[in-house]
Amino acid sequence: MIDKTTRQRIIALINKEVVPAMGCTEPMAVALAVAKSKEMVGTVPERIEARLSANILKNAMGVGIPGTGMIGLPIAIALGAIIGNSAYGLEVLKDITPTAIDEARRYVAANRIDIGLKEDISEKLYIEIIATAGAQTAKTIIAGGHTNFICAELNGNSLLNNMSAGSNNQNAEQQDIMLDMKLAYDFATTAPLQEIAFIKQTMEYNMKAAQEAIKGNYGHNLGKTIDRPLAKGIFGNSIFSHIIAKTASACDARMGGAVIPVMSNSGSGNQGICATNPVAVYAIENENTEEELIRALTLSHLTAIYIKQSLGKLSALCGCVVASIGSSCGITYLMGGDYVHVCNAVKNMIANLTGMICDGAKPSCSLKITSGVSTAVLSALLSMEGKCVTSAEGIIDDDVDKSIHNLTSIGADAMRNTDDMVLNIMTNK
Numbered sequence: 001m002i003d004k005t006t007r008q009r010i011i012a013l014i015n016k017e018v019v020p021a022m023g024c025t026e027p028m029a030v031a032l033a034v035a036k037s038k039e040m041v042g043t044v045p046e047r048i049e050a051r052l053s054a055n056i057l058k059n060a061m062g063v064g065i066p067g068t069g070m071i072g073l074p075i076a077i078a079l080g081a082i083i084g085n086s087a088y089g090l091e092v093l094k095d096i097t098p099t100a101i102d103e104a105r106r107y108v109a110a111n112r113i114d115i116g117l118k119e120d121i122s123e124k125l126y127i128e129i130i131a132t133a134g135a136q137t138a139k140t141i142i143a144g145g146h147t148n149f150i151c152a153e154l155n156g157n158s159l160l161n162n163m164s165a166g167s168n169n170q171n172a173e174q175q176d177i178m179l180d181m182k183l184a185y186d187f188a189t190t191a192p193l194q195e196i197a198f199i200k201q202t203m204e205y206n207m208k209a210a211q212e213a214i215k216g217n218y219g220h221n222l223g224k225t226i227d228r229p230l231a232k233g234i235f236g237n238s239i240f241s242h243i244i245a246k247t248a249s250a251c252d253a254r255m256g257g258a259v260i261p262v263m264s265n266s267g268s269g270n271q272g273i274c275a276t277n278p279v280a281v282y283a284i285e286n287e288n289t290e291e292e293l294i295r296a297l298t299l300s301h302l303t304a305i306y307i308k309q310s311l312g313k314l315s316a317l318c319g320c321v322v323a324s325i326g327s328s329c330g331i332t333y334l335m336g337g338d339y340v341h342v343c344n345a346v347k348n349m350i351a352n353l354t355g356m357i358c359d360g361a362k363p364s365c366s367l368k369i370t371s372g373v374s375t376a377v378l379s380a381l382l383s384m385e386g387k388c389v390t391s392a393e394g395i396i397d398d399d400v401d402k403s404i405h406n407l408t409s410i411g412a413d414a415m416r417n418t419d420d421m422v423l424n425i426m427t428n429k
Helices: 004-017 025-041 054-060 073-082 086-091 098-109 170-174 181-190 193-214 222-226 229-235 239-255 269-285 290-311 319-334 339-353 365-384 400-414 416-427
Strands: 020-022 047-052 113-117 126-133 136-143 149-154 157-161 261-263
Touching: 004 181, 004 193, 004 290, 020 025, 020 086, 025 047, 025 054, 025 073, 025 086, 025 126, 025 136, 025 149, 047 054, 047 073, 054 073, 054 113, 054 416, 073 098, 073 113, 181 290, 181 319, 181 339, 181 400, 193 222, 193 239, 193 261, 193 269, 193 290, 222 229, 222 239, 222 365, 229 239, 239 269, 239 365, 261 269, 269 290, 269 319, 269 365, 290 319, 290 400, 319 339, 319 365, 339 365, 339 400, 400 416
Parallel strands: 047 113
Antiparallel strands: 020 261, 047 126, 126 136, 136 149, 149 157
16 A cells, blocks of 8 residues: 555545535636735726736636626636635635626626737746736736736835746646556555545536536536437437536536536646546446445546646647546546556557647537547456557557657647647638
């Protein structure tokens, strides 16, 4: 069994990376920075200037903001200025009311918000907010993580300054335990159950989001479509179709602006959904034990966190690739697979999904999640049948960790030009 100190460090990492979030995490992170600046000036700012990294802009342009019926950053910024509470973290707008929405609409219409690209930065997750109210000016910077404040200034006086650590907050990151596949698997499968039972909260949040989608028409209604008679005639009334429907439904609701929190993973609600719901549905319908469910959810989320450690919070690679690898590991475990089976499932996933681009958070993310989850089930099944993509094929290596780092190198480094082109296409339509 892994020693207690190591277990505590892994649990701390999970608690840091698996947190509730309402709405898409990129506009919520911007709203969080706005709320912090508002709190420093002591009132609703008269004007707000936002300078953001390209990846934040990309991920916030086309996504619904909960409860508003509107998309994008202006309404999120306005709500952050009016009712945002920085103590809520990524649930910063959970005090939203119809009155606040009306006030925020007027704030946007008054052209009090200036949004632009922050030039000459390498950090992909960067948010800088300057808010003015009378003679008061507040500056807030979040970088490296969706809730990672590195700078807070009021009238030029520093209240918080972690800029010396660099925009990627390397000092903070060094405190996190660095994972590999074996450590993630051993922890998930051997840690005392009472230490990891908290992971069931992910199921409570994210399956509830899937149920919420049934009450309305969110996004492209992909989850509801898969549950309809025509789709059942194609996919059948099976565990497979139920996994797809419950995962897509939660994404539909979240991207469509439902006022409901989800449990995120590594700064992404969709990743949290994708790492949770496929595993939960399989465990329920396969009649796995509660212990097996808890360990499978832990393995799924921890695998996603591990991959993100080398990929970065935001990249040109769609997050569903990462989270689906996690859920494939969890499902493989629920099928009775051991470490070798889990590693083979990871290799099967990387051989299939590598290269799926991220073109921002939006309603059609449910389509990509469906592709990822379908591959997750297929990869797990192939692994249990003794089938695995070999090192003679493509980017797969005999070593599972090298295979993962081949994936993340492509996503973080080789696809940088892809990221630039995607943003250019999105901003010039």
